[in-house]
Amino acid sequence: MSTTGNQNRLDRRALLQAAVVIPAAGAAAAAFDAAPARAAEATRGSGGFDTASPRFALAVLPDTQYLFDADSSDPEPLRATFRYLTAERDEANIAFMTHLGDVTEHGTEQEIELAADTFRTLDGAVPYSVLAGNHDIRSSTDDQRGDSAYLTAFGPKRYASMPTFRGASPDGYNSYHVLRAAGRDWLILALDWRVSDKGMRWAQGVLDAHPTLPAILTTHDIAWSDDDGTAQLSGHGQRLWDGLIRGNDQIFLALGGHYWPPGRTVLTNDADNDVHVHITNYQDRYYGGAGMIRLYGFDLVRKVIDVETFSPWFLDRDPQKRAPLAAETIELTGPTDRFSMSIDFDERFKNFAPVVPPKPRPASAVMPRGTVAYWRFDASGIPAAGTAGAPVTDGTVVRDLSGNGNDLSVSRLHSSAADALTWSPDHHLGQPAHASLRFDGGKGPDRGAVLRTSPGAALNSEKFPHGYTIETFVRLPEPFEGDHSWMGILSWEGRNGDAGKTTGWSPLEPTCSLNLSPERFLQFVVYPHRQDADPTSWSHAVPIGRWMHIAVVNDGHRTTMYVDGSKIARNPSQPSTGIATLGKPFVIGATQFDERFGQGFYGSIGDTRIVNHALSPRHFLTPFK
Incomplete structure (x- = not known):
């Protein structure tokens, strides 16, 4: 974040960290451009992470700069956060962690190396991405700045062995990952604090190469918030919105740090769909945020994202020995820290990744040994089926497809009218036959x-x-x-x-x-x-x-x-x-x-x-x- 004093609240220095966990949603799986071996590894997941579960988490960590501040550095809160993510990966089904920038306060080799060493706690346990904030590099430059201590420690080589990593821009400051979670693939774009026109074209190329993947955009500076938590785009955020987000319906969530207080808003893209924009930053809190993480729990069954914010470092301490400020900062429960978002993922993604319903299954495929009777209401069971809303007349025979002769015959009760029983193509998504009867x-x-x-x-x-x-x-x-x-x-x-x-x-x-x-x-x-x-x-x-x-x-x-x-x-x-x-x-x-x-x-x-x-x-x- 900017270090210059300025009357404009957008230029004030926003302080330390937070983290995000995002369980994913969706239905139809999409292909990605990785080598087959890498794709297979990503699909299998690692450790106990369940790629098929409809519930999973993505961790996001912004603005850790006050933990890596020259001779005032204290990486232990962040190590506690990483230990938590590693230990809880299986239970919380954590797919990924992404840092939102400002890893360090001054971007010196000493600070960067200490941060890089701290991040090694996650290596081989939870895949992650890190992007540059204005405190990690020369803030007056964009992603064409060339070499830096940050790029040496957090450039593409750092992620090369991660099964999620798919590539980086030629300058090395922008990268992307593909996650396998909730039975589908998800795209994570990690963009520099100041993306050049060249970087924007690269990001568009990544989206074009993965047209069916829902995408989460992460960057350091995208929006700022009023004290009531109402967010609005910053100048750089408006550039990203106009040049990349609004025209790509895949991007449904955009996350940034840099400013405080935290906030959120919902914008409407060119496809008339919602894009959730969030600021996550707690460096103004006690102990520079103390490695505060935010968990976004994606639940595809409930069609909701549940969000919570807490500090594993404080949580891990003996309750009798917590300092007063630690005790009151363990968990944040304000409306911008703990909330739920309702998202019908299939509906939201239908323009670029429509759900392909399963094909009907023949009766022979669903009659195990001992089947006494099996009735279905498509043409195999009712020869006259096929017109939505058409009455199924009295005397119509529904065949028992088991071959045991338990056919059903239709009759109305108490001289009921024709609309008491009608035919419909409506059906349960997992039902073998794509038909039903509507009883009135x-x-x-x-x-x-x-x-x-x-x-x-x-x-x-x-x-x-x-x-x-x-x-x-x-x-x-x-x-x-x-x-x-x-x-x-x-x-x-x-x-x-x-x-x-x-x-x-x-x-x-x-x-x-x-x-x-x-x-x-x-x-x-x-x-x-x-x-x-x-x-x-x-x-x-x-x-x-x-x-x-x-x-x-x-x-x-x-x-x-x-x-x-x-x-x-x-x-x-x-x-x-x-x-x-x-x-x-x-x-x-x-x-x-x-x-x-x-x-x-x-x-x-x-x-x-x-x-x-x-x-x-x-x-x-x-x-x-």
Whole structure:
């Protein structure tokens, strides 16, 4: 940062450090221009870093200059930060660390060498980049300045052995890395404090060579902030915005230091998409920031980036021995230090890296040994399928693709209209068939539609003595309008009392059903073939407007429900063997009471499969870990 006194707040000296951890998001993987061996190494990751996890972290460290200030230097806070990143890499899934410049106070060989030695703590543990700030080189120069102590210590040779490093500008002051995280590649641009026109052309060339990679731009000087944390572009930041950022939709996050206080803003690029611009700098804080880091936790499942800021050096100390100022600076919780950003990564990246949905899988690929029945609603299951919103007429047959003859026949309830059951191409992303049925059931007056097996179908009397797996894909509409409490998703007809069961809520309810409570909890209630019992599984409140995969798995002893491959909490420990079927039809779209249907299901249902033994989540219709 500038050392000249000036009335303009943009020219004041901004002080020490911070760090950033950014877990990534995304869907479709993109190629990069590295040698095949380097690319393979980056994809595998190192140590325990999980390149496939939808949650990971990127650490950013700016303005450490007061820790490397002539004979006042004290690198121990930074060593503590690096020890933390190394020790926590596996647990926090830390992909990378990038420094935002002003490594040292004066840029002397002595300061630079001490800093370079401190950074060796990370070598071989966490890949990283370092860019020059105005205190590391002659501040009056741009990236064409030639040799410097900084370039000798932190030039391209330093990163050559890192699996993420892809190259540097000819002058050596700008570099880029490609990370493999969250199942895709990410581009990190580390740009000098003053990028020349030549450097800007180089950076554009890097983006052009990696057109499908989401990019994070790091530099020393990009924005400054008011005391309320509202950031705005600096003069150099405006040049970067106009010449590089706004025209490249790939750049969704730009990080800088140099100024304080920290701040953030959201700008709109030429593609009408958000670009998040952040200042991260804590050198004005106690002990020059004490190696403060900022963790940006990217969570692709929740579509959010969670940010937190703290000092590992203070955190590592005995609480009873922390100095008062250390105790109050361990963690910062202000609105510019601890916050969350909502980002739909697939939507944000769709212009340059659209998600390529998986192709439909044939029925033969998803029928393991013991498949009793498998129904899907594309042309393989319904020959007349294909027109979105078209009614599926009464009498339509949905074939059982297992070959066991458990075909389903469509009928409407209570003289319901044609729109009670319609066809749709909508489907869960992981569903084998790209089709579903939309049920428009409801209460008062009762309406809906059902799909039922024929009176002689083998499934009607299947007892499942060795266990079972029942799977289906379900989507509840958004908005979820009307009263649909206790609507059925699938069931077997018949009264449990007729099967000799005496323990349940009512002898008039069916022997097996999957339903939805008024709180949108899934309820799977079963009257076992062998026990006089009614063990019931309850889920959490399930979402609306989003497809989910539901699986009920019985191993011949107990039953477990899964939602999106995750075991729910409220699974009964009560013994449960088989299903007390009565030779009556299996039904999709409703649940009987006293052998009468009331309301039908309200929502969409996709592929449904029944297997005569327990399957693990990795063998579900859409595989889960």
